[in-house]
Structure formats: C-alpha cells, structure tokens
Amino acid sequence: MRRQKGLWGAVMAGALALGAWLVLTLGMLWSTLEPHEQAQVAELVAPRIALLFMAWVLAAIAWWAFWQHVHRRHIGAPQRLAEQVRGMLGGASSKRLAVQGEAGMAALAAAINALADQREALRGDVAAQIEQASQGVQQEKSRLAALMAELTQSVVVCNLDGRILLYNNRARLQFRALSQAPTLAGGAELVGIGRSIYAVFDRELVAHALERIQERRARGASHPSAQFITTTRSGQLLKVQMAPVGQVGSDDAQAPLAGFVLMLDNVTRHFEDEAQRDQALQALTDGSRSALANIQAAVDMLGFDDLEPTMRERFLAVVRDEVRTLTTRLNDSTQRAAEGLKTRWPMEEMLAADFVVAAQRRIEAHCGFKVVVDEVEAGLWLRVDSFILLQALAYLSQRLRDEFALPFVALRVAAAGGRAQLDLIWNGSAMSTETVMSWEMDPMRLGAEHLPLSVRDVLDRHSGEMWFERDRARAQAFFRFLLPQASAQDGAEQVALAQLESRPEYYDFDLFSVRGIASDLDDVPLTELTYTVFDTETTGLNPSGGDEIIQIGATRIVNGKLLRQESFEQLVHPGRAIPAASIPIHGITDDMVRDQPAITAVLPAFHAFAQDTVLVAHNAAFDMKFLQLLERRTGLSFRQPVLDTLLLSAVAQPSQDSHRLEAIAERFDITVLGRHTALGDALVTAEVLLRLLPLLQQQGIHTLRQAREAAEKTYYARLKY
Incomplete structure (x- = not known):
C-alpha cells in the first residue's frame, strides 16, 4: 500500500500549499491597505469567512481529482506496466500487455509485446532443439514410467533421509490399504513425493537394514540387499526387501549411497493362512496321537488268547471307531491342504464381464461361429487362470460345432452360493453322460494344436466342477461350470488399481540431492x-x-x-x-x-x-x-x-x-x-x-x-x- 500512502501524501501537501498560497495572497493584499480600508474590508469579509473556507475545500477537492488522474495516468500506469513486465520476465505469466492509455504508453506496451513474442519464438526454437537432442532420455524415462506403472509389486524409492522420490501405482494402492482413514485421505497422508517413509516404518528398523547393506558392500557383495518384516500402525504385516541406490555416474562400489529402494509385499493374509495351517496340523497331531494310543491299547488287549468274545468285540469296535475317526480327520486335513495348494496357484482376479468378452473373442476366432452373451452378473469377480479356462471353453465349443453343427453358442455367468456359475449354452441337441465324461477326460485339441491338459485337469486346477443340464422349457442344453470367486478385497483392489493412471507423474529424482531440511x-x-x-x-x-x-x-x-x-x-x-x-x-x-x-x-x-x-x-x-x-x-x-x-x-x-x-x-x-x-x-x-x-x-x-x-x-x- 506504499502507492496509496504516496498518493494521499501528495494530495495533502497540495491542499496545504493551496491554503498557504491563499493566506499569503490575502496577507499581501491586507498589507497594502490603509487602516480605515482594512477596517472596511474586515467588516465585509468577517461574515463571509466560511465562504473562503469552502472555496479552499473545493479547490483542494479539484486538486485531489486532478492529482489522482495524473497519478493514475502518468505514475500508476507505468508502475502497473513494470509489474506486468516483471511477471513476464520471471515466467509468471505469458499473457501479453494490454495496449492502452496515452500514445507513449501504448507504443511502449506494443514494443514490449513484440519483444516478448520474439523471446517466445527463440525459446520455442531452443526447446525444439533440446527436445530433439533429449529424445533418447525421454524414451528411457517413458520406459521407466511404463515399467513402474505396470509392476505388480509395490516399489518405493527414497533418498537417505527417507524422503520418497518415486512410487508406483501398486504402492499407492498398498498405502491406501495401510491408511487409518482409507475412505478419506486414501493413503495420501502416508505416500507422496517428499513425504517421509518413516510415517509407515520405524526409523531404527530402516537404519538397521541400511547398516546390513553397507556391511555387505564392504565385504564386496555385488548386489547387497536386506529383508525385514514389520507391522504397520494399522495392524498390517509387511514384508520388505531393501536394495541400495548408488551415486549417479559413480562406478565405485564403495561410494556413498544416494538412497534405497523398498519392495513391499503385504503378507498379512499369507501369515494368517500359515497360522491356520499350523493350527490344523497341531490339531491333527494331537487328535491322531490320542486315536493311535486307543488303537494300540485295543490291539494289545486283542493279543490275549483268553479274551472273552464280548470283550474282543468291544475292543474291535474301539479299533473300528478310532480308525474311522482318524480316516475322517486325515481326509479333512488332506482336503484343506489341497485347497491351500490350489489357492497358492498363480490365479488372477478378473471381472466376469471382461472374461466373457475374452471368451467370446476366443471362441469366435477358433470355431468360426457367433457367440452370444446371454447374461453376466454385474460386479462379479472370478479367480481363474484365464488362459487355460478360455482354452477349455474353446475346446468344448469346437466339439459342439463338430458334433451338432451348431450356428452359435451363448455364455452366461452368475453368482451361486459363494461360487461363480458359468454356463456354455446351445439350442437343441442333448448328449449322453458317457459323451460328457469322454469330452471331459480327453486331452484337449484346438485345430492342429494338441494340449497336454484335459477339461478335468482345468477343473481340478480351479477346484471346480462341470456337468451337463437341459432346460426343456427353453429347449436349451448347457455345460455348467462352478468356479471360484475372487474375494471382495481382491476385487476392490483390482478396481482401485484399474482406476489409477497407467503412467504416474509421482516421481522426482531431483530429491536425491536434497538432504534434511532444517x-x-x-x-x-x-x-x-x-x-x-x-x-x-x-x-x-x-x-x-x-x-x-x-x-x-x-x-x-x-x-x-x-x-x-x-x-x-x-x-x-x-x-x-x-x-x-x-x-x-x-x-x-x-x-x-x-x-x-x-x-x-x-x-x-x-x-x-x-x-x-x-x-x-x-x-x-x-x-x-x-x-x-x-x-x-x-x-x-x-x-x-x-x-x-x-x-x-x-x-x-x-x-x-x-x-x-x-x-x-x-x-x-x-x-x-x-x-x-x-x-x-x-x-x-x-x-x-x-x-x-x-x-x-x-x-x-x-x-x-x-x-x-x-x-x-x-x-x-x-x-x-
């Protein structure tokens, strides 16, 4: 507000000067009058002194208006122009100056705009040359962005102060799951360029891992790394692998580090599954020990020749009951172990609608007839090996075409009691149970391609089932598959990941050179x-x-x-x-x-x-x-x-x-x-x-x-x- 103060100061000074001039003029006039004339003038002016004051006030107002116009036109305008030019010079604005005001100011503004246009043209030429020279660097940068975006593992790069320099989409999703307010901040309070990784991990734990890496580097290890498992504040269990980042342009293995890379894996569910398997194994062991002890005692008693028939039958019943109990327990444990193995098979979470579209394309390409999508339940997620399951659907469609000369088949997917129900539908012909079993057990063949797996192998891999049904009311027949659904958490993670941008802007390697701010x-x-x-x-x-x-x-x-x-x-x-x-x-x-x-x-x-x-x-x-x-x-x-x-x-x-x-x-x-x-x-x-x-x-x-x-x-x- 220095400009306003200067304006008011000038106005007040002018008004006071005008008043002083008026008083001085009246004083000079008064000094030339004779005493009797002074008395006459005083008698005439005294009642009209207020008019003189009003005249001075009006003159001061006129002076203020005149000075404000002059200041705005001849002082304020150049100042505003100078501020706009400084904005253009500093890169704050690319907007051109308004050509207005008196001829001199307008000409100056036009000349400045011409210089700005010339500078922009030169800058454009320089930028084009720089872009042409750095195309290789930009290509490598794009490759890095694409690689980091599509990685299925969470990756975070930090400088030595623990400030985050880079993170990928998966890490963003991972931190959202770790957030104590995932629906509000979405993990943004934990992950971000320049944020500290110590908001998630204990500082001493990271420092200890860095010390282990430094020790391995000192021993000459070519690719030193460290691993640790930690619990986050939200109760999640993370497995972390740390690798060092060396100084840019340095080939010396012993040179100081510039930062470190963290690869994160949430093992909470895996740990819970392992704990459940351990508990099941412990229960099996304890229960089997008791059953075996009872069987051993009964066998020992059955070894006596003089054992009465009623007692012998009682001990035989004990053996039968314990064997039956033990068999049931072993079968249950075997089934749970098999389920565990199948869930650890590398399946993928896939939206049912996306899978049906892929199946439609695959069957039409292999069989050459139309595939109709009958009905797909919205929001249903499958946990499948999509490639081999698509092969099985294409194989069955091909056999239907060859056997019955069908013009088309239809696909339908719905949820059914915690499982997904996938139907391959056709109109008309039915088939025998023996034919269905034959198609299920034969090795699959697609054209000239022979596959070592059968449809039964595909079902076993998915822990699923398939059977043949008829819908007489609609004159339809169909193969029905029961397949595993993805859990609600898996589906939500996939939706969140799909909504993220595929090319992240969240990385800034300049922060490698930034150490802790005071x-x-x-x-x-x-x-x-x-x-x-x-x-x-x-x-x-x-x-x-x-x-x-x-x-x-x-x-x-x-x-x-x-x-x-x-x-x-x-x-x-x-x-x-x-x-x-x-x-x-x-x-x-x-x-x-x-x-x-x-x-x-x-x-x-x-x-x-x-x-x-x-x-x-x-x-x-x-x-x-x-x-x-x-x-x-x-x-x-x-x-x-x-x-x-x-x-x-x-x-x-x-x-x-x-x-x-x-x-x-x-x-x-x-x-x-x-x-x-x-x-x-x-x-x-x-x-x-x-x-x-x-x-x-x-x-x-x-x-x-x-x-x-x-x-x-x-x-x-x-x-x-």
Whole structure:
C-alpha cells in the first residue's frame, strides 16, 4: 500500500500549499491597505469567512481529482506496466500487455509485446532443439514410467533421509490399504513425493537394514540387499526387501549411497493362512496321537488268547471307531491342504464381464461361429487362470460345432452360493453322460494344436466342477461350470488399481540431492519448501458466529512442482443446515453432505496430509480461523507456518488494482476450473503461488522469514475474522 500512502501524501501537501498560497495572497493584499480600508474590508469579509473556507475545500477537492488522474495516468500506469513486465520476465505469466492509455504508453506496451513474442519464438526454437537432442532420455524415462506403472509389486524409492522420490501405482494402492482413514485421505497422508517413509516404518528398523547393506558392500557383495518384516500402525504385516541406490555416474562400489529402494509385499493374509495351517496340523497331531494310543491299547488287549468274545468285540469296535475317526480327520486335513495348494496357484482376479468378452473373442476366432452373451452378473469377480479356462471353453465349443453343427453358442455367468456359475449354452441337441465324461477326460485339441491338459485337469486346477443340464422349457442344453470367486478385497483392489493412471507423474529424482531440511523453516529458501495448498467451503462467512466447514480440498507442491495427483478432497457434514443464500456460491446442498463424515473424522486425515509442510491459502486468515476454532473440539492444532497468496500478491505487485484470486489468475493467464470448489480453488492458488515465487525473488525475498515479514507489512494483513 506504499502507492496509496504516496498518493494521499501528495494530495495533502497540495491542499496545504493551496491554503498557504491563499493566506499569503490575502496577507499581501491586507498589507497594502490603509487602516480605515482594512477596517472596511474586515467588516465585509468577517461574515463571509466560511465562504473562503469552502472555496479552499473545493479547490483542494479539484486538486485531489486532478492529482489522482495524473497519478493514475502518468505514475500508476507505468508502475502497473513494470509489474506486468516483471511477471513476464520471471515466467509468471505469458499473457501479453494490454495496449492502452496515452500514445507513449501504448507504443511502449506494443514494443514490449513484440519483444516478448520474439523471446517466445527463440525459446520455442531452443526447446525444439533440446527436445530433439533429449529424445533418447525421454524414451528411457517413458520406459521407466511404463515399467513402474505396470509392476505388480509395490516399489518405493527414497533418498537417505527417507524422503520418497518415486512410487508406483501398486504402492499407492498398498498405502491406501495401510491408511487409518482409507475412505478419506486414501493413503495420501502416508505416500507422496517428499513425504517421509518413516510415517509407515520405524526409523531404527530402516537404519538397521541400511547398516546390513553397507556391511555387505564392504565385504564386496555385488548386489547387497536386506529383508525385514514389520507391522504397520494399522495392524498390517509387511514384508520388505531393501536394495541400495548408488551415486549417479559413480562406478565405485564403495561410494556413498544416494538412497534405497523398498519392495513391499503385504503378507498379512499369507501369515494368517500359515497360522491356520499350523493350527490344523497341531490339531491333527494331537487328535491322531490320542486315536493311535486307543488303537494300540485295543490291539494289545486283542493279543490275549483268553479274551472273552464280548470283550474282543468291544475292543474291535474301539479299533473300528478310532480308525474311522482318524480316516475322517486325515481326509479333512488332506482336503484343506489341497485347497491351500490350489489357492497358492498363480490365479488372477478378473471381472466376469471382461472374461466373457475374452471368451467370446476366443471362441469366435477358433470355431468360426457367433457367440452370444446371454447374461453376466454385474460386479462379479472370478479367480481363474484365464488362459487355460478360455482354452477349455474353446475346446468344448469346437466339439459342439463338430458334433451338432451348431450356428452359435451363448455364455452366461452368475453368482451361486459363494461360487461363480458359468454356463456354455446351445439350442437343441442333448448328449449322453458317457459323451460328457469322454469330452471331459480327453486331452484337449484346438485345430492342429494338441494340449497336454484335459477339461478335468482345468477343473481340478480351479477346484471346480462341470456337468451337463437341459432346460426343456427353453429347449436349451448347457455345460455348467462352478468356479471360484475372487474375494471382495481382491476385487476392490483390482478396481482401485484399474482406476489409477497407467503412467504416474509421482516421481522426482531431483530429491536425491536434497538432504534434511532444517527444523527452523524460516531460514529455508522458498523454492526448497514443501507446501500444502488448501481451501475450504463453508456454510457462511462468520466462523465465530457458528458457520461450519462443508468441504476441504488440498494439493501439494514439492521441489517447485505441483503434484495434482496427490490431492485431498472431502465433503463434510456441518451438523446444521446449509443456508440457501450460500448454495449458489459453492453448489453444495444438504443432500450432498447428509451421509458425509463430520469434521471430527475428516480433520485428522487432513492434519496428517498437511504434516511437515507449509500451509498456503488465499485469504488464509479466513480458513485458518475455522481450523483454530476446531482445536478444542478435535484436539488437533495446525502449528506450521502459513503463507497467504493474497498478501504475497500485494507484496509482489503492489500497483495492481485487485488481488482477488480471479484477478491474479487472469493476470498470470491461469485457467480457472472448479471455482468455489475446495480442490478447484486450491489448485488455482497453487498455480498462483508458483507464479509469485520468481517475482518475490526479484524483490530480494528468498526465504520463508522474508516472505512472512513482507506479507505482514501489507494493508490486507490487517484483515481479521
């Protein structure tokens, strides 16, 4: 607000000068009059002194209007132009200057635009040459992104401080399962570029694994690694394999490490299965020991020649009963062991609808007739070896075509008592039980291809069954397969994985060179800080008067990059009705928040998401007031530093007429999407912050302390809620 102070100072100085000139003129005129003339003038002027004062006031107002016009046209306009040029120079905006005002300013703006166009053209040429020269690097980068995206194992790369540099889709899904609030933060409070892996793993455990790797490197091991199993805070059991990452460009095996790679495997279910098998084995052992003891005692008694017939029959009955019990127990254990082996066979979780489409293509390609999809239950997941099961369906379809000259077959899938029921249907002809058994037991043949497996082998591999049925009402016959369903957890994991982007943007190898940031963030350069940029939508504008948060949205900036995929967005039930007057602004209705969690459930997840970062908001005093009022209710406080893009804009561009978010975005040529949604405003605010940082550096503001001190001196810093 230095510009406003200077304007008012000039206006006041001019008004005082005008008054002084008026007083001096009257004094000079008074000195030329004779005493009797002075008396006459005083008698005439005294009743009209108010008119002289009013004339001075009107002259001062005219002076103010004139000076404001002159200042805006000849002083303010060049200042605004200079700020816009600095924005273009620092890369904050690519928007061209508006050519307006007097001829000289318009010509200057046009010349600056021409220079900017020339610079953009040169930059484009340089970028094209750089892109052409770095095509090989980009290709390798794309291959790495594709490889990491499609890996079925969770992979996380960290620097030596435990800051995450890279993670793949599977790791993102894995951390979501480990989250204590998976439906709110989705694991985003645990995994993210620049976040600490120690939010999941004990620091000492990781340090011990690194020491073991260093010892193996010192002994000359070419590929040292370490493994450990740990329990997460959410109670999951993780098996972790750690491998070192050496310094870039160093072939020395003893050179210091740059970081480490973690390959994660959730073994909770496997561990539970093993525990169940151990318990079953222990029960079998204990039960068999008792049965064998009883049998041995009975056999010993049967060895006596003088044993009475009734006693002999009693001991024989004991032997028969114990043998029967032991046989039953062994059969049950064998069946459970077989089920365990089958579940460990490398099956895949597949949506039934996708499997039917694949079967339709495979049968049509092999048999040359139409395949109709009769009915597929939505949301049904299968756990199958899809390749060999498709081969079996194609084989049976081929035999049906050869035997009965069918024009088409149909497929139908539905759930049936915890299993999946797959039907291969045709119209008309039936067949004998002997034919069905023959087709089931014969080795499969598809054209000239001979397969070593039979349909029975395929069924055994899936622990399934198949039989022949007729539907006389519809004049149909069909083979019915009973197949295993995927568990609800497996299906959910596959859906979540399918919804993730196949090419991740969440990696930043520049963080290899970043070591631990000092705990005193005030002295850290602005470009090295990690930011959580957030926004809230509320029931109204009076946090102290009972208004509540109805939505929180946030995103992260790490290493000067906006990580759009690492975001937080959640509707909140406010515990009160949303005023009708506020609904047109944010578009959130009572129906939208009716089934949403309360702020006491949402705020802990957001608190974890924003941990160890600098908070950023536009008009942050408003949002922070809501968070501060929630401290007593939730027990959570946000003690990290806060930056306000409203204040920073006033620091970087003080001559601009408006510092509203829309006005700043327009100056910086930022596309505004989802205005007045919490996440949409947070993303725009993050873009604004990235544009403001170079402008602040031009003014000598490089650290967080300098930015906060400059912001506190602005006029807008006096806003309170």
